[in-house]
Amino acid sequence: MNPNTAAAHLRLTPRQRVLELARPWVLFLLYVAAAGAGLWWLAVPLAVAVCLATFVQMHDAMHNALGLSKAANARLLTLSGLLLLKSGHGLQVTHLRHHARCLRPDDPEGAPATWRFGEVLWRGPYHILMLRRESLRMAPHTRRIQLLETGLTLLLLALFVGLYLWLGSLVGLVYWAVAFVMSATLPIWAAYIPHHLADTNPAARAASAAAQLWTPVVSSFAFHHVHHHYPRVPTALLPRAAAELPPPPPHEH
Template identity: 75%
Template sequence: MKSTAISAHLQLTPGQRYVELARPWTLVALYSGLAVAGWWWLAVPVAVAVCLAAFVQMHDAMHNALGLSKPVNERILTLSGLLILKSGHALQVTHLRHHGRCLTEDDPEGAPATWKFSRVLWQGPWHILMLRRESLRIAPNTRRIQLLETAFTVLLLAAFVGLYLLTGSLVGLVYWGVAFLMSATMPIWASYIPHHVASRYPAARVAAAMAQIWTPVVSSFAFHHVHHHYPRVPTALLHRAAAELPPPPEELHHH
């Protein structure tokens, strides 16, 4: 199969693109409805799903893998980042550095994958703050958009507090708490585990089987090494890339 055919085959169809773009925002609406109704036992898990879906969308936007024009892709990167209370462009800087210098000393995003697990647990929550500093150092030319997105995040948090003070509603504060927990554990589920679990392991095999059913979140775990080798393939299609493209060497991306 020619490379052009491979590229076309592993791009999102218009219908798939709509699903990928709509998923986190549909979940936000669902969370809001459940939280307003006071069904917290459902709302909190949905908030976790929002953060994971936003992470996948932001990640695909980082690699321009959604098949969007550059201006639209830039907006999606900003908006999906705000869903997890982050600067999408700041995370893009350190993520692209991770791809270029994977697990080296000059790879701040991948650093937790080289630590002992105990260190990931206690230092991980502060790691995301370090990445913000590193992103400004690595790409000072994107300083304006990084700081603008940071300001938007602060305004969003202020709105959550204001909502509580004015109405007594916990909808925003609970979401903030969930997003904080997801950020604090991100070095575990987005760095340490993907770089330590090879595709031959039972957990990865189960995830690979599940990925064919639905979830891009599972795909990002099961086919992490595939993503490193074929970063322009959308997360939702990584299972197809794993089945059809030449297998990449996993040892380059595992510690």
Template identity: 40%
Template sequence: MKPRVGDLALHIARISLCATGVALASRIDSAALAAAAGGALFFAAFALMHDVAHGALRLPRRANEIALTLSAAVMLMSGHALRLMHLRHHARPLAPDDIEGAPARLPLLRALLGAPLAAVALRAEALRAAGPSGRRHQLAEAALNLASLALLLASRQPALLAVAATAAALQLTMAVWAAYIPHNAPAWMLAAARRLAFTRSPIALSLGYHERHHRIPGLPCSRLAVPSPHRR
């Protein structure tokens, strides 16, 4: 099957736009703009990582692995750890061993308060469950994450510190926005997300069509709202 070049180009364009926002914020030394652009960049990278984790872009294997590592590195995370836990979630949604989906089984307040520990548990379980090759990938990605974080902190620039803080905050609340809300979203929220599908926002699409994603995980996020996906 041919790579889905259009979907990849959309991801690259979105990430490039957000990265430009971060660069501009750094240039004018605006922490507020950096936090906003950094948050947008995090979600743009997450969308790419998610499609790559499912092989939805049909990239060659080596290119897919590189894209997995680099997209997660933008979020200061391990792509191989995220993929391992996410594919387990798809195989056994909300089962006892579904660490990623566990917060969705809790009341909202407990999911929110326990989100930081859930983030640590997810990474620890991914490392434990990986084979030798996967563990090496995760450890290398962890080293890359720490080096990137050290560089951001060493800059002492308010804008870059804001980017690091935003990435940390989104990681530590992922149990809520990536697990609890998609599986417990009220009807009005789903309806609002679907009305925004025309923007091709990965947030709106992944929320409004979460059940469809579980049925067709190999479909790129940008195509979730299309009634009859084009198969090439």
């Protein structure tokens, strides 16, 4: 049976959809409130949580897995990408190529999974820039939206600098710094580890157990192999997919 057909019943309820759509934005508002109050011990972890939650939302939007219309999904992809200071449509190009050509020479997103770990550490920070270049090359038909999103990202960065220069506020710059660190380490936690950690590994089993409680972020790691076989299943429902659907072939990542 086609994987998408087998997983067709795994769709978010309206309540679940609202939760998935609202989570990163609520966390972002909490970050702004904490940072504005000078509570940096709380604001920085909240900024990390914003990035992780947004990563999940953008990833689900890449696969149109949230049950939105095509137009609404495209807008969400842009907005969630901007929350990560990225081009959502640019990352979608390289991510869908990753699913189609997983870990092959023409899979730029998956390349870090084929490197030695030491290489991931020093090449990783530049990898996200390379992906933006590759996405423009691979999908010239989306060049306009990719360049628009890139321009909006630069505008946000200028706004963050302006907030500091004119108001002395570090709210934007600290968020930018956290997003940069998350991007620089993304090849480790979103490429190298998921593709090297077998689902039978004790750490993966522990993550699978934890994912049953709430965490879509943990689900994206614990059930990475399931996601590759059933890409239209929302991240939050991957534990159900692992329990209810036929297991992926062992060679799939």
